[in-house]
Amino acid sequence: xxxxxxxxxxxxxxxxxxxxxxxxxxxxxxxxxxxxxxxxxxxxxxxxxxxxxxxxxxxxxxxxxxxxxxxxxxxxxxxxxxxxxxxxxxxxxxxxxxxxxxxxxxxxxxxxxxxxxxxxxxxxxxxxxxxxxxxxxxxxxxxxxxxxxxxxxxxxxxxxxxxxxxxxxxxxxxxxxxxxxxxxxxxxxxxxxxxxxxxxxxxxxxxxxxxxxxxxxxxxxxxxxxxxxxxxxxxxxxxxxxxxxxxxxxxxxxxxxxxxxxxxxxxxxxxxxxxxxxxxxxxxxxxxxxxxxxxxxxxxxxxxxxxxxxxxxxxxxxxxxxxxxxxxxxxxxxxxxxxxxxxxxxxxxxxxxxxxxxxxxxxxxxxxxxxxxxxxxxxxxxxxxxxxxxxxxxxxxxxxxxxxxxxxxxxxxxxxxxxxxxxxxxxxxxxxxxxxxxxxxxxxxxxxxxxxxxxxxxxxxxxxxxxxxxxxxxxxxxxxxxxxxxxxxxxxxxxxxxxxxxxxxxxxxxxxxxxxxxx
Numbered sequence: 096x097x098x099x100x101x102x103x104x105x106x107x108x109x110x111x112x113x114x115x116x117x118x119x120x121x122x123x124x125x126x127x128x129x130x131x132x133x134x135x136x137x138x139x140x141x142x143x144x145x146x147x148x149x150x151x152x153x154x155x156x157x158x159x160x161x162x163x164x165x166x167x168x169x170x171x172x173x174x175x176x177x178x179x180x181x182x183x184x185x186x187x188x189x190x191x192x193x194x195x196x197x198x199x200x201x202x203x204x205x206x207x208x209x210x211x212x213x214x215x216x217x218x219x220x221x222x223x224x225x226x227x228x229x230x231x232x233x234x235x236x237x238x239x240x241x242x243x244x245x246x247x248x249x250x251x252x253x254x255x256x257x258x259x260x261x262x263x264x265x266x267x268x269x270x271x272x273x274x275x276x277x278x279x280x281x282x283x284x285x286x287x288x289x290x291x292x293x294x295x296x297x298x299x300x301x302x303x304x305x306x307x308x309x310x311x312x313x314x315x316x317x318x319x320x321x322x323x324x325x326x327x328x329x330x331x332x333x334x335x336x337x338x339x340x341x342x343x344x345x346x347x348x349x350x351x352x353x354x355x356x357x358x359x360x361x362x363x364x365x366x367x368x369x370x371x372x373x374x375x376x377x378x379x380x381x382x383x384x385x386x387x388x389x390x391x392x393x394x395x396x397x398x399x400x401x402x403x404x405x406x407x408x409x410x411x412x413x414x415x416x417x418x419x420x421x422x423x424x425x426x427x428x429x430x431x432x433x434x435x436x437x438x439x440x441x442x443x444x445x446x447x448x449x450x451x452x453x454x455x456x457x458x459x460x461x462x463x464x465x466x467x468x469x470x471x472x473x474x475x476x477x478x479x480x481x482x483x484x485x486x487x488x489x490x491x492x493x494x495x496x497x498x499x500x501x502x503x504x505x506x507x508x509x510x511x512x513x514x515x516x517x518x519x520x521x522x523x524x525x526x527x528x529x530x531x532x533x534x535x536x537x538x539x540x541x542x543x544x545x546x547x548x549x550x551x552x553x554x555x556x557x558x559x560x561x562x563x564x565x566x567x568x569x570x571x572x573x574x575x576x577x578x579x580x581x582x583x584x585x586x587x588x589x590x591x592x593x594x595x596x597x598x599x600x601x602x603x604x605x606x607x608x609x610x611x612x613x614x
Contacts, residue, residue, distance in 0.1 A: 135195020140235020175200030190331030
């Protein structure tokens with residue numbers, strides 16, 4: 096289903112004629128899923144996939160490429176955006192004459208929706224991806240940004256984030272082989288040029304693909320994610336041809352490395368299940384750079400006749416070739432201990448749905464149970480004033496652990512054992528400090544609002560008794576007034592401080608993250 100009310104279609108090419116999503120892996124083949132039209136204004140992969148599909152079905156030699164590969168294709172993912180056709184919304188793009196719009200029927204960018212799943216498209220995709228469990232996922236795009244001679248640029252799930260085994264397979268085997276095959280086809284490509292508003296001549300860094308993006312999302316499932324990004328200023332037909340060559344090259348490379356890729360996935364899965372600590376956030380390692388031989392157009396600045404200000408331009412008659420630094424290493428920014436279980440209240444059904452769609456196993460806690468748990472108190476989070484993809488997404492969230500002996504009523508919670516294949520997905524969505532956690536995507540904002548308050552004229556006398564009975568609190572209270580003149584002259588702030596330190600304050604609700612850890 097999709098937000099447009101039209102169905103999402105899937106093409107499966109399998110020589111064994113086995114088309115059951117749950118049983119495809121029994122054929123001992125590598126499964127490749129290609130997704131087109133996530134941004135319908137970038138249609139290169141749609142045409143390239145359909146041309147290549149016809150070739151695979153009609154050409155006997157081409158069919159042999161499917162001996163070891165099952166190819167699954169979503170012809171058009173953003174159905175609503177495809178229906179909303181226009182001529183001109185892609186201001187920087189060279190053709191075709193008409194195309195779809197970036198936003199879907201709800202004006203959502205589906206390439207920011209893989210974790211939060213606001214759209215029916217993504218809800219369908221999450222369930223499809225879980226059932227299909229592809230070894231490799233490819234998404235086709237057209238890029239914006241700097242100008243350069245290459246038609247094809249390419250992005251892959253960041254190898255450090257993929258883990259030791261799967262990351263090494265991508266970095267040392269799959270990526271070099273793809274580049275080599277494309278070069279032999281006279282279609283030299285380059286890593287995705289992550290430069291906007293400038294020129295790549297001084298180097299550039301890899302894109303940080305958090306799980307809101309497809310290549311970050313697929314990494315949570317130990318699947319290799321890829322994007323093709325053809326250059327927007329190249330003619331449409333040339334971009335389609337280049338995308339088709341990439342599809343051909345990817346099938347060839349996948350065939351050669353089939354056993355290595357499948358084994359690396361299995362080994363990475365086994366390794367991750369043994370980890371007592373896992374990384375949930377990353378940052379660029381600016382101390383590590385590889386040398387990348389790059390061909391670029393000469394960039395220069397001139398005065399704009401429109402604005403009268405300096406403007407960047409490119410001279411396409413002047414091409415330079417030189418080594419530039421390419422920063423493609425990430426280092427852990429936040430590491431978390433792995434609990435034995437998470438305890439998720441049934442009240443948070445939207446979160447439970449998303450965990451279920453992604454294959455997370457959970458079981459209901461059927462009987463009243465008293466146990467030691469860890470609850471997070473939300474200490475601080477930064478929230479922007481403007482919405483991002485329908486959310487006021489939190490950033491830089493910090494928490495503090497609280498240790499409770501807690502009784503959970505039977506039938507009110509689900510218990511999630513972290514010793515399962517979806518362990519990484521569980522941690523990066525349920526740990527609130529992870530950048531694309533469900534907390535940061537506002538699924539738990541209700542706990543950030545205090546529900547019970549007080550009337551000053553009533554609580555004032557109780558506050559007096561509280562200070563008389565608690566000398567430590569009284570001492571802290573006096574020190575705060577002495578150090579902070581604003582606090583000393585604000586009667587409500589003083590009473591609120593005392594209220595928060597009284598038995599009246601809702602300690603187990605306000606700013607308490609409702610998903611409990613059992614360590």
